[in-house]
């Protein structure tokens with residue numbers, strides 16, 4: 094076994110604190126990655142606080158991992174020691190079910206092995222995430238990272254990037270389309286960048302007046318403050334696609350009402366309460382309500398290569414790991430532009 098250390102929460106009510114644990118020795122197909130940067134996703138907060146149920150403690154969160162290969166098994170063919178390497182939300186899956194065969198391992202029939210808060214395919218070993226110094230992962234679940242982009246800004250692409258890129262591609266976003274982005278946070282700011290790069294006209298829906306100038310700098314054409322009453326009427330029946338990246342409970346009716354015939358709202362956020370939707374909103378213009386879950390490994394690689402070509406990265410605020418609890422509080426207050434990234438070199442200071 095390899096000694097590893099990072100930050101963990103011991104219970105749903107505790108703060109993250111230093112934690113030592115073991116990683117497996119690399120098998121023939123495994124790479125060992127020294128973690129340099131890890132993004133803080135709102136899903137880390139949901140899980141650490143057990144908002145989705147079934148949390149496993151101690152929990153080392155982190156699924157936006159960027160680093161360098163420092164060792165590898167004899168059968169590894171795609172990576173060499175010294176290569177940049179990324180790990181997202183998954184570290185394994187059954188590999189044989191229809192979804193795995195189609196490259197959509199996130200929908201694996203047996204359930205993918207999540208990077209943390211999950212159990213390896215041996216049925217007993219807990220997984221620990223990227224708020225740590227190193228990780229051991231099968232090369233099939235390791236991503237190549239573009240070497241022309243700053244690595245700390247690349248880390249959030251491993252979740253916020255793929256989660257927004259995937260639905261935009263699925264709905265073939267292109268010039269002439271009207272795309273709405275609901276919630277300007279970590280996911281939302283990537284959705285603006287991608288939708289704009291794909292040629293759409295982009296409108297941001299936000300509860301925060303202070304984010305208007307940022308939204309426009311990030312590429313949005315329009316900004317709609319959803320705190321004002323009656324905002325829905327100004328945009329009714331206009332949008333082809335709306336990606337909803339809001340982390341908290343909110344009313345979907347005005348967003349559905351903003352769709353044109355056959356338009357779609359894609360849910361990305363995972364608020365706590367179930368939704369209440371009047372079916373008339375869908376029926377009246379044959380609108381679709383759907384959702385999306387990260388993206389498969391193949392599409393994640395495609396997204397990273399696309400970012401390399403188009404110079405797309407996340408806007409970040411770098412923090413030392415000692416500030417991780419404060420960063421959680423600030424994320425909950427919406428006080429981050431637009432992703433916290435932990436500088437993992439600070440783990441040993």
Ligand code: NAP
Pocket residue numbers: 133134135136137139252253256275276277278279280281298299300301304338339340341342343360361362363364385386387424425427431
């Ligand atoms: P984030 O950075 O905290 O952004 C969430 C945004 O939601 C905020 O910036 C805010 O935008 C808006 N918001 C927050 N509270 C709100 C409220 N009470 N009413 C309306 N809007 C509110 O979070 P994130 O990391 O982007 O994640 C967003 C959600 O996606 C989380 O639920 C996360 O778990 C989920 N997620 C899903 C997937 C997937 O595969 N589907 C992957 C990753 C994350 P404004 O200030 O602009 O209103």
Ligand code: ZN
Pocket residue numbers: 134135136137156252253
């Ligand atoms: Zn995430």
Ligand code: ZN
Pocket residue numbers: 186187188189190191192193198200201202203204
């Ligand atoms: Zn499978």
